[in-house]
Amino acid sequence: MRKTLILGLGLLSSLLFILPARYIYVCKIMNNCVPVVDHKANLPSLNLMDGDSTILQGYKQLAFDVGSISPDLTINNQEYLDKLADYLKANPSKNLTITGLFRKSEAGQSAGIYENLGLARANVLRDFLVQRGIDVNRISLDHAGIADDNLTAPAQFEIFEARPEDYDTDGGLVKTQFRFDNMTFSDANFEFNSDVFKPGTAFNVWADSVITFFDANIDKTLRVIGHTDNLGTVQYNEDLGLRRAQSAKAYFESKGMEAAINIATKGEKEPTAANTTEVGRQKNRRVNFIIQ
Numbered sequence: 001m002r003k004t005l006i007l008g009l010g011l012l013s014s015l016l017f018i019l020p021a022r023y024i025y026v027c028k029i030m031n032n033c034v035p036v037v038d039h040k041a042n043l044p045s046l047n048l049m050d051g052d053s054t055i056l057q058g059y060k061q062l063a064f065d066v067g068s069i070s071p072d073l074t075i076n077n078q079e080y081l082d083k084l085a086d087y088l089k090a091n092p093s094k095n096l097t098i099t100g101l102f103r104k105s106e107a108g109q110s111a112g113i114y115e116n117l118g119l120a121r122a123n124v125l126r127d128f129l130v131q132r133g134i135d136v137n138r139i140s141l142d143h144a145g146i147a148d149d150n151l152t153a154p155a156q157f158e159i160f161e162a163r164p165e166d167y168d169t170d171g172g173l174v175k176t177q178f179r180f181d182n183m184t185f186s187d188a189n190f191e192f193n194s195d196v197f198k199p200g201t202a203f204n205v206w207a208d209s210v211i212t213f214f215d216a217n218i219d220k221t222l223r224v225i226g227h228t229d230n231l232g233t234v235q236y237n238e239d240l241g242l243r244r245a246q247s248a249k250a251y252f253e254s255k256g257m258e259a260a261i262n263i264a265t266k267g268e269k270e271p272t273a274a275n276t277t278e279v280g281r282q283k284n285r286r287v288n289f290i291i292q
Helices: 002-029 075-090 117-131 201-216 234-254 278-284
Strands: 045-050 053-060 094-102 139-145 155-161 182-186 221-227 260-267 286-291
Touching (some): 045 155, 053 075, 075 094, 075 117, 094 117, 117 139, 117 155, 182 201, 201 234, 234 286
Parallel strands (some): 221 260
Antiparallel strands (some): 045 053, 094 155, 182 286, 221 286
16 A cells, blocks of 8 residues: 555656656747637627617627637627617618628638638527527628637627618619528639639538429529629629629539529629728629529
């Protein structure tokens, strides 16, 4: 018994010496330690504005772990979502845009049918509001990347009241929905100024589900609409949008989809973002897929 105790104390003493020594060698001498960053620390306030009026204030931002699309909801976060849903219910003419952000280190990561983690996070937040009784058609999604990994404000909520010019010629909101039955993909699937379709991972995931859906719903139709930015002439962009829609149609036909596919172009007429920046122009260079 005494021998075992002495042996145990000896091992403990060795560990107490080895662990600090290893830390000093690896972290201090070799400078090879990865710092642990608490992304939930010092989160800013999450307010809600409707024009110049403050609707909600004093709430804490949501927090997303690196690579995660679901936030760690606190009681405070839940209360914010409850109050936001109550406001939308009391103001049926109001709509909402949720913008999800992603870290620099998360750029290029897709999640399911969403081309980036910002959109995937915004969709999760939209689901929370739909669960609280808000019509999904009143909520559009947007996304943005940030230049570092300090994601202290990963979500933005913007109230807006749709004006006549906010509706497209089919009566739907121009703002992108990013839903299974009304999906949008940016020009990440096309080279700049090209109509050669190069579907990415997110598109392939969505397309496989769409093909399965149409196999079981042969009476449905897929409408494909091409959009562009405002670089070039109006006529050129009309043609480019149509050619991109044709390329997307050809992709589905190559996969054996037999459902009716209608194509159209809106060219540069219905931007969803400002054409004054490259980020905005990329959002406007898009193809919209609507299941009807």
